[in-house]
Amino acid sequence: MRIMARDVNIRGVACVTTNLVDEARKRHGTSPTASAALGRALTGGALLGSLLKKEQRVALRFEGNGPLKKILVEADSRGAVRGYVGVPDADLPPRNGKLDVSGVLGRKGLLIVTKDLRMKEPYSGMVELRSGEIAEDLAYYLAESEQIPSAVALGVYVEPDKSVTAAGGFMVQSFPPRNEEMVEEMIRQIGKVPPVTDLLRRGKSPEQVLEQIFQGIPFDFLLQHDLSFECGCSKERVERALITLGRDEIATILENLGQADVRCEFCLQSYHLSGRDLRGLLDEAAAKVVLH
Numbered sequence: 001m002r003i004m005a006r007d008v009n010i011r012g013v014a015c016v017t018t019n020l021v022d023e024a025r026k027r028h029g030t031s032p033t034a035s036a037a038l039g040r041a042l043t044g045g046a047l048l049g050s051l052l053k054k055e056q057r058v059a060l061r062f063e064g065n066g067p068l069k070k071i072l073v074e075a076d077s078r079g080a081v082r083g084y085v086g087v088p089d090a091d092l093p094p095r096n097g098k099l100d101v102s103g104v105l106g107r108k109g110l111l112i113v114t115k116d117l118r119m120k121e122p123y124s125g126m127v128e129l130r131s132g133e134i135a136e137d138l139a140y141y142l143a144e145s146e147q148i149p150s151a152v153a154l155g156v157y158v159e160p161d162k163s164v165t166a167a168g169g170f171m172v173q174s175f176p177p178r179n180e181e182m183v184e185e186m187i188r189q190i191g192k193v194p195p196v197t198d199l200l201r202r203g204k205s206p207e208q209v210l211e212q213i214f215q216g217i218p219f220d221f222l223l224q225h226d227l228s229f230e231c232g233c234s235k236e237r238v239e240r241a242l243i244t245l246g247r248d249e250i251a252t253i254l255e256n257l258g259q260a261d262v263r264c265e266f267c268l269q270s271y272h273l274s275g276r277d278l279r280g281l282l283d284e285a286a287a288k289v290v291l292h
């Protein structure tokens with residue numbers, strides 16, 4: 001859900017990602033703290049993805065010094081989001097009554113954002129982690145690397161049985177020429193908004209979350225789309241990836257293993273490549289070499 005304030009250069013996006021995050025949690029068997037970390041990153045990815053144009057993609061890579069090691073998320077403009085973490089069962093005791101996301105990811109590390117904008121070179125930006133809490137890190141990236149002052153809130157509620165029953169977030173950004181007074185008002189408003197998981201657990205929709213933030217500021221609803229955990233992997237893509245590894249690599253696999261099972265890291269789907277498949281790829285890779 002995206003809205004834009006009328007006559008003021010402020011843009012807001014909000015989303016509910018409960019099903020998407022719970023699907024990721026089930027697929028990857030993440031611990032409660034890992035579910036919160038992955039869920040926040042998936043939600044952040046969904047928010048950034050919603051601002052892209054058709055066919056564009058964004059990838060977020062969090063690398064931290066905590067036991068989770070890393071989080072990878074990819075999202076596109078249609079609302080397909082996928083992601084995984086380095087160590088799914090990494091967990092920590094709660095801190096101040098909350099899941100210790102910054103502890104599990106680590107407070108030191110990097111956030112790398114890559115955008116495939118369908119141009120020659122992908123756009124890439126990198127910042128150091130600010131806190132390891134994900135939302136703050138994303139806001140810092142947007143301000144530092146893209147020069148867009150942004151407020152980002154992300155929340156994931158994990159039940160004692162480990163299921164995710166509320167997840168979502170919002171992002172508010174201001175663009176030049178800025179109406180400083182309006183931005184100040186917005187910051188005050190955002191400060192008064194309860195934690196996003198509280199809003200979602202009370203059944204608030206993305207529209208209602210944005211209405212609460214944009215109180216008193218005239219705005220238009222611009223766009224709405226569905227979000228889902230969706231992976232674009234296929235046997236064909238796995239084969240193409242193997243071909244790019246080159247002829248020698250495929251020959252080694254064929255010689256040593258006779259076949260290959262390749263698992264997609266994002267969705268854990270396994271693809272079986274028989275000896276016959278591999279010999280076919282070997283021919284294709286060889287043909288490529290000749291063509292060069």
Ligand SMILES: [Zn+2]
Nearest residue numbers: 231233264267
């Ligand atoms: Zn996949």
